[in-house]
Amino acid sequence: MPALDLDWIRAQFPALAETVNDQPAVFFDGPGGTQVTRGVADAVGNYLLRANANTHGAFLTSQRTDQVIEEAHQAMADLLGCDPDEVIFGANMTTLTFALARSIGREIQPGDEIVLTRLDHDANFAPWQALEERGALIKVADIDVEDCTLDMADMRRLIGPRTKLVAVGYASNAVGTVNDVAEVVRLAKHVGALTFIDAVHYAPHGPIDVRALDCDFLACSPYKFFAPHMGTIYGKREHLERLRPYKVRPAGDAAPDRWETGTKNHEGMAGVTAAVEYLAALGVQHATPGTRRSALVAAMTAIQEYERGLSEQLVAGLLAIPGLTFYGIREPERFQWRTPTVSVRVAGFTPRALAEALGQRGIFAWDGNYYAINLAERLGVQADGGMLRIGLVHYNTTGEIERLLAALREIVG
Numbered sequence: 259m260p261a262l263d264l265d266w267i268r269a270q271f272p273a274l275a276e277t278v279n280d281q282p283a284v285f286f287d288g289p290g291g292t293q294v295t296r297g298v299a300d301a302v303g304n305y306l307l308r309a310n311a312n313t314h315g316a317f318l319t320s321q322r323t324d325q326v327i328e329e330a331h332q333a334m335a336d337l338l339g340c341d342p343d344e345v346i347f348g349a350n351m352t353t354l355t356f357a358l359a360r361s362i363g364r365e366i367q368p369g370d371e372i373v374l375t376r377l378d379h380d381a382n383f384a385p386w387q388a389l390e391e392r393g394a395l396i397k398v399a400d401i402d403v404e405d406c407t408l409d410m411a412d413m414r415r416l417i418g419p420r421t422k423l424v425a426v427g428y429a430s431n432a433v434g435t436v437n438d439v440a441e442v443v444r445l446a447k448h449v450g451a452l453t454f455i456d457a458v459h460y461a462p463h464g465p466i467d468v469r470a471l472d473c474d475f476l477a478c479s480p481y482k483f484f485a486p487h488m489g490t491i492y493g494k495r496e497h498l499e500r501l502r503p504y505k506v507r508p509a510g511d512a513a514p515d516r517w518e519t520g521t522k523n524h525e526g527m528a529g530v531t532a533a534v535e536y537l538a539a540l541g542v543q544h545a546t547p548g549t550r551r552s553a554l555v556a557a558m559t560a561i562q563e564y565e566r567g568l569s570e571q572l573v574a575g576l577l578a579i580p581g582l583t584f585y586g587i588r589e590p591e592r593f594q595w596r597t598p599t600v601s602v603r604v605a606g607f608t609p610r611a612l613a614e615a616l617g618q619r620g621i622f623a624w625d626g627n628y629y630a631i632n633l634a635e636r637l638g639v640q641a642d643g644g645m646l647r648i649g650l651v652h653y654n655t656t657g658e659i660e661r662l663l664a665a666l667r668e669i670v671g
């Protein structure tokens with residue numbers, strides 16, 4: 259299969275033409291939200307100009323709106339490998355997860371245990387921790403600080419007969435570690451616990467198959483994979499039907515309606531479909547003709563392979579910078595267990611100072627804890643500005659990595 263067609267890909271993203279001080283902008287801020295394609299922006303605009311209405315009316319724009327909503331569920335279903343009625347849309351992953359946790363909380367008994375991890379974004383921690391109000395006991399699996407991987411022995415020890423739910427990230431938005439989520443699901447199932455996977459960071463970096471994983475819930479946020487600012491959660495139909503969401507009475511009582519409380523972000527949903535269409539169009543360049551699902555799997559597999567090469571160049575280059583501390587997996591032979599998201603510190607510089615110096619050179623990178631606050635505390639960097647995060651996606655190039663490395667070398671002297 260051919261390598262990614264970067265010229266075609268980059269032409270789809272008008273924002274990549276941005277400049278800063280006459281230099282092309284480099285978007286290494288993807289883990290905080292990616293850029294969108296022209297098709298996504300057009301879909302949002304078209305919805306607002308031609309279909310703007312509420313749902314289930316007896317007139318044209320409302321009928322178009324119903325269709326936009328149906329198409330967005332189908333698009334997400336194709337991306338995740340599930341049925342359209344198993345996808346819930348909402349404001350963002352955090353809000354959806356708080357709502358789901360509150361509903362799951364109705365089934366929690368005092369003494370029930372919930373297993374979380376120190377590696378996760380707080381959106382996959384605080385909503386579950388809040389169930390302490392219902393008497394739940396929170397257990398937190400540790401990490402190996404040497405390479406920022408999940409301590410699976412600790413995970414095995416913590417998952418037991420009283421475990422009701424295990425919430426784990428597919429990949430860390432801070433240090434890029436990809437967790438063995440299939441193994442976590444297996445361990446949880448063995449004791450009859452529910453599994454919730456936060457795939458928000460992972461989603462733009464590789465294929466997802468919720469049926470193969472056999473997880474109960476999986477969250478991802480479209481704005482991290484080239485779509486507008488929204489969140490989604492996949493839930494197995496049996497749970498979406500059995501659990502009782504907090505909802506208004508006149509709203510539909512079938513899934514997914516009962517979970518999508520209030521008026522939805524219709525224009526955002528139009529954008530989500532367009533983002534999935536973009537990925538499918540990319541996938542067609544890497545697969546024999548088939549379904550949209552097979553094109554999406556081909557796209558995400560090709561992206562994964564391309565990004566692995568980016569990781570190799572990026573990590574090798576960073577490790578050669580004097581005074582740099584690298585957090586996470588660094589050996590290329592283990593790069594199937596990381597995304598091209600890396601966090602570093604450089605002696606003598608705060609992460610903010612580095613991000614500012616890069617920003618002036620047109621290189622966009624985040625600093626801080628990126629809400630992975632337990633991890634920042636565990637690594638001992640929370641009180642001192644966190645880390646500098648370089649986060650790549652498939653529209654980034656080897657040339658951009660060279661620019662970053664040259665800029666860092668110049669900044670640190």
Ligand SMILES: Cc1ncc(COP(=O)(O)O)c(C=O)c1O
Nearest residue numbers: 350351352379381431458459479
């Ligand atoms: C891994 C991970 N989980 C959850 C979230 C929260 O997602 P949202 O902004 O949609 O609430 C983020 C956002 O940065 C994230 O990176």
